[in-house]
Amino acid sequence: MTHGSAARRELARLAARGGWPRTRGARFAGGARPGFAALQSMPRWPVLDEAAQRRVAMVALLIGAQSALSRLIDGARLRGYALLIGGPVLERIWMLDHGGRDPLPAVDALPHAAGRLILAAAQDDEPRRRMAQAEHLLREMDAWHFT
Numbered sequence: 001m002t003h004g005s006a007a008r009r010e011l012a013r014l015a016a017r018g019g020w021p022r023t024r025g026a027r028f029a030g031g032a033r034p035g036f037a038a039l040q041s042m043p044r045w046p047v048l049d050e051a052a053q054r055r056v057a058m059v060a061l062l063i064g065a066q067s068a069l070s071r072l073i074d075g076a077r078l079r080g081y082a083l084l085i086g087g088p089v090l091e092r093i094w095m096l097d098h099g100g101r102d103p104l105p106a107v108d109a110l111p112h113a114a115g116r117l118i119l120a121a122a123q124d125d126e127p128r129r130r131m132a133q134a135e136h137l138l139r140e141m142d143a144w145h146f147t
Contacts, residue, residue, distance in 0.1 A: 043128070044144075045135050057114035057121075058085050059093065060134035066099020080107030089143050 045056045062069055062081065072078060082090045084107070093099065105113045121127035138144045 054114045057117040060130040064100035064102040065104040067101045068104035
């Protein structure tokens, strides 16, 4: 979970991305100040660093391929996915009742597919929805920041 100054920096980047003034002076000059509820409802993945965005995208891709993932019994592949997104997150995706039916990307292709999803999310609603779903799962698990 993000705390203290890191949380304030993340919220400031989010507000700036939403077009809200970042400085106190700009807000006093007539700029609208976002409320906490507005900031909380905005997706946070766009303001993350590249590695964290890629992790969210990999989670989104695995959620989309959950049906195939839940049938996977290859231990080496499962370990590979777990190394990329974290074991508990992989386990949670594996147990989802409502995952997608996309083809399961190969472990070594997953980061590249994640990069393509991030680019697509900048242009299209469906990839953005997938990224938001992954973000929600990571926040729900308190696995937002991966170390």
